[in-house]
Amino acid sequence: MAVKLEDRIEDFARRAREQTAALTAPSAPALATLRQRGTEAFATTPLPGAKTESWKYSRIGPLLEQGLLDRPREDAPLPEVPAFAGFEAPRILVVDGWPRQLPEMPAGITITRFSAAEGAGAEVLSRELGSLAYLDGRPFVALNGALAEDGVLIHVAKNVQGGELELLLAQSLNAAPHGAHPRVLVVLEAGSSLSLVERHLGQAQVFTNAVIEVRIGAAAHLAHMRLQLEAGAARSLTALDVAVARDGRYDLQQALLGSIFRRNEIRIHCTEPGAEVTVGGATLTRDRNHLDTQMCLEHEAPHCTSNQVFRALAGERSKTVLNGRIHIHPNAQKTSAELSSRNLLLSHDAEIDAKPELEIYADDVKCAHGATIGRLDEKSLFYLRSRGVTEDAARLMLSFAFLAGVVDAFPLETVRDAVRPALEAAFMAHGMAPGAAA
Amino acid sequence: MLKIRNLHVAAEGEAILKGLDLEVAAGEVHAIMGPNGSGKSTLAAVMAGREGYEITEGSIEFLGEDLAGLEPEERAWRGLFLAFQYPVEIPGVTNLEFLRASVDAHRAYRGEEATSAVDFMKLARATSKQLRFDTDFLKRGVNEGFSGGEKKRNELLQMLLLQPKLALLDETDSGLDIDALQIVADGVNTLRSPERAIVMITHYQRLLDHIVPDKVHVLSGGRIVRSGGKELALELERKGYGWLEEAAA
Ligand SMILES: Nc1ncnc2c1ncn2[C@@H]1O[C@H](COP(=O)(O)OP(=O)(O)OP(=O)(O)O)[C@@H](O)[C@H]1O
Ligand SMILES: [Mg+2]
Numbered sequence: 001m002a003v004k005l006e007d008r009i010e011d012f013a014r015r016a017r018e019q020t021a022a023l024t025a026p027s028a029p030a031l032a033t034l035r036q037r038g039t040e041a042f043a044t045t046p047l048p049g050a051k052t053e054s055w056k057y058s059r060i061g062p063l064l065e066q067g068l069l070d071r072p073r074e075d076a077p078l079p080e081v082p083a084f085a086g087f088e089a090p091r092i093l094v095v096d097g098w099p100r101q102l103p104e105m106p107a108g109i110t111i112t113r114f115s116a117a118e119g120a121g122a123e124v125l126s127r128e129l130g131s132l133a134y135l136d137g138r139p140f141v142a143l144n145g146a147l148a149e150d151g152v153l154i155h156v157a158k159n160v161q162g163g164e165l166e167l168l169l170a171q172s173l174n175a176a177p178h179g180a181h182p183r184v185l186v187v188l189e190a191g192s193s194l195s196l197v198e199r200h201l202g203q204a205q206v207f208t209n210a211v212i213e214v215r216i217g218a219a220a221h222l223a224h225m226r227l228q229l230e231a232g233a234a235r236s237l238t239a240l241d242v243a244v245a246r247d248g249r250y251d252l253q254q255a256l257l258g259s260i261f262r263r264n265e266i267r268i269h270c271t272e273p274g275a276e277v278t279v280g281g282a283t284l285t286r287d288r289n290h291l292d293t294q295m296c297l298e299h300e301a302p303h304c305t306s307n308q309v310f311r312a313l314a315g316e317r318s319k320t321v322l323n324g325r326i327h328i329h330p331n332a333q334k335t336s337a338e339l340s341s342r343n344l345l346l347s348h349d350a351e352i353d354a355k356p357e358l359e360i361y362a363d364d365v366k367c368a369h370g371a372t373i374g375r376l377d378e379k380s381l382f383y384l385r386s387r388g389v390t391e392d393a394a395r396l397m398l399s400f401a402f403l404a405g406v407v408d409a410f411p412l413e414t415v416r417d418a419v420r421p422a423l424e425a426a427f428m429a430h431g432m433a434p435g436a437a438a
Numbered sequence: 439m440l441k442i443r444n445l446h447v448a449a450e451g452e453a454i455l456k457g458l459d460l461e462v463a464a465g466e467v468h469a470i471m472g473p474n475g476s477g478k479s480t481l482a483a484v485m486a487g488r489e490g491y492e493i494t495e496g497s498i499e500f501l502g503e504d505l506a507g508l509e510p511e512e513r514a515w516r517g518l519f520l521a522f523q524y525p526v527e528i529p530g531v532t533n534l535e536f537l538r539a540s541v542d543a544h545r546a547y548r549g550e551e552a553t554s555a556v557d558f559m560k561l562a563r564a565t566s567k568q569l570r571f572d573t574d575f576l577k578r579g580v581n582e583g584f585s586g587g588e589k590k591r592n593e594l595l596q597m598l599l600l601q602p603k604l605a606l607l608d609e610t611d612s613g614l615d616i617d618a619l620q621i622v623a624d625g626v627n628t629l630r631s632p633e634r635a636i637v638m639i640t641h642y643q644r645l646l647d648h649i650v651p652d653k654v655h656v657l658s659g660g661r662i663v664r665s666g667g668k669e670l671a672l673e674l675e676r677k678g679y680g681w682l683e684e685a686a687a
Binding site: 385 | 547
C-alpha cells in the first residue's frame with residue numbers, strides 16, 4: 001500500500017513540530033533565539049514538494065522514513081575515527097550533532113559549545129548566530145535551528161594566525177535510525193587566518209541536517225577543506241553560508257562521494273570590495289548514490305573575484321547534480337566570476353545534471369560559465385591499453401587524471417595526499433580492479 | 439614472427455586494406471612506404487587492436503597466434519609495440535606514472551614483481567638520457583604540450599623500456615630534426631637483435647640510411663604492390679609512386 005508523497009511530507013512536518021515542542025528551552029540566550037526563530041520559520045515554510053524548482057533533482061523520500069527525526073542521544077557511544085594519513089591537527093568531534101570533544105587552543109582562538117559560551121564568546125554568538133544562514137524558503141535550515149540542542153563556535157581573534165583545525169561531523173554507534181542537527185559557527189576577525197578540515201563520517205541510516213555559518217572579516221583568510229568520503233545509507237544535508245568582507249579570502253576545496261541522499265547547499269556572499277573566493281569540487285558517485293550540490297555565489301560588492309572548478313564522475317545508476325548560480329548585484333561592478341563544471345559519465349545509466357544559472361545586473365563584469373558532460377576519451381584509453389595497461393586500470397588512470405586538477409588544489413599537502421587514495425578506494429570498491437595502475 | 443595473409447580491413451563500412459600480404463621473420467627490419475591515405479596507419483591500428491576497424495577477410499598471426507581474438511593489452515604483453523603516428527596527450531596522468539604502469543603490467547604478465555619506485559626512476563632516467571630526452575618530461579602529463587618531435591621521442595622511450603619483440607614505427611621519423619633523427623635511429627638500432635623484428639612506416643628514404651632495412655614494401659590502394667631490397671627506396675625517391683600505381687591498376 002503506497003502512501004502518497006504529500007501525506008508523508010505532511011506527516012514528517014507534523015512529527016518535526018511535535019519534536020520541537022517537546023524540547024526543553026536552552027539557557028544560552030543566543031541558542032534560545034535560534035531555536036525560537038527556527039521553530040517559527042519551520043511552521044510557516046513548506047517542505048519541498050514535487051514542484052519545488054531547487055529540489056527538482058533531489059527527491060526527499062529518503063529523508064522521510066521512520067525514525068529519522070528521533071532525538072539523538074547526548075551520550076551515545078563514540079565512533080572510532082579512522083586516521084587520515086599524515087594529517088594531524090587539533091580536533092573538534094561533533095557526534096550526532098552533539099559537541100563531544102573540543103581541543104584546548106592557544107590564546108586568540110576560542111572553541112566552545114554554544115551552551116558553555118561566556119564573555120566574548122557569548123557576545124560573538126549573540127551577534128552572529130543565525131545571521132548568515134537565512135531562513136526564508138529553507139525549511140531544513142529552519143528545522144536545524146528548531147532542533148539544534150547545542151553547537152560549536154570557532155572564533156579566531158583579530159590578526160591571529162589560527163593554524164590547522166579538524167572539524168569532524170560524525171555519527172555515533174547508536175545503530176537505530178535517528179536525526180542529528182549539527183550547528184557550527186566560524187568567525188574569523190579582521191586579519192586572522194585558519195585552515196579548517198571538515199570531515200563527515202558515518203554510513204548508517206541517520207539523517208544529518210547540518211548548518212555551518214562562516215564569517216570572514218576584513219583581510220582574513222579561511223582555507224576550508226570539505227571531505228565527504230563515506231557513502232552508504234547516511235542521509236546528509238548540509239547548508240554552508242559564508243560571508244566574506246573587504247579583501248577577505250575564502251578557499252573551499254571539496255572531495256565528495258554520494259550516499260543514498262546527500263545534498264550540499266553552499267551560499268557565498270562577497271559583501272565588500274576585494275573579496276576573493278575559490279571553490280573546487282572533485283566528486284564521485286557510484287551505485288545508486290546521489291549527490292546534489294546547490295552552489296550560489298552572491299557578488300554584492302564591486303571588485304570581487306570568484307573562481308569555481310567542479311569535476312564530477314558518475315558511475316552505475318548514480319546521480320550527480322550541480323546547480324551553479326552566480327548572482328551579480330547591480331553595484332558589483334568590476335566583478336570577475338568564473339565557473340567551470342566538467343563531468344564524466346562512467347556508465348550509460350548514470351545521470352549528471354549540471355545547470356548553470358547566471359543573473360547579472362551590473363554591466364562592467366567578467367563572467368565565464370561552462371558546463372560539459374562527456375565520457376572517457378576512447379583514444380586515450382586505447383593508447384594506455386596498447387602499452388599493456390589493462391582496460392580497468394586505464395579507466396581508473398584517466399578518471400583520476402580528470403579529477404587531478406581539483407585534488408591538486410587542496411592547500412594542505414597532507415590532506416591532498418590522503419584524498420587521492422580515498423577516492424581511489426571508493427572507485428575500486430566497485431570491481432574496477434586497480435590492476436597495473438596500483 | 440609476423441604473418442599477414444590476404445588481409446581485408448574496413449572502417450565505417452569503407453574498405454581500406456584490400457588483400458594485404460606481409461611476412462616478417464625474427465631479426466629482420468622492414469620498411470613500408472606508400473602514398474598518403476594508402477592504409478599504412480590502418481595496418482598499424484588493426485595490428486594493435488584499435489576499435490572501429492573490422493577484419494572482413496584474412497588474418498594476422500603474431501608468434502603463431504591469431505591476433506583477432508586478443509585485446510590491445512594482450513597483444514602488448516606478447517611483445518607487440520606500436521609507436522603512434524599521432525600520440526595522444528593525456529593531461530593529469532604523469533609520464534612517469536604511465537611508463538611505470540606499462541612496465542609493471544608487462545612484468546605482471548611474465549609473473550614478475552612490480553618495480554620499486556626507486557629502481558624504476560633509475561631505469562627511466564637512464565633510458566631518457568640515452569635518447570637525450572630531458573628527465574623533466576617524466577614529470578609532465580603524458581605528451582602534454584610536447585612538441586611533435588618530443589612526442590616521437592617519448593614513443594621511443596616507451597619502446598626502449600618495454601623491449602618489444604615486434605616494434606611497429608608509424609612515421610616515427612616525421613617531425614624530427616637532423617640530430618633527433620640520429621638519436622632515434624640509434625635507439626631503434628639498439629633494439630635490433632636476432633629475436634626481434636622492426637617494421638618502419640616512413641615517407642623518407644633518409645631514415646633508411648640510419649636504420650638499414652632488409653626489405654622495403656610499397657603499400658598502395660590497400661595492398662602491397664611492390665617489395666624489394668633497400669634500393670627500392672632510392673628508386674621511389676627518384677620516380678615517386680605513380681608508376682607503381684599505374685602498374686597495379
Ligand atoms: N576510422 C576510420 N574511418 C573511416 N575512414 C578511415 C578510418 N581510418 C582510416 N580511414 C581512411 O582510410 C584511408 C587510409 O588511412 P591511413 O591513415 O591508414 O593512411 P596512411 O597510409 O597512414 O596515410 P598517411 O601517409 O597520410 O599517414 C584514408 O582514406 C583514411 O581517411
Ligand atoms: Mg599514417
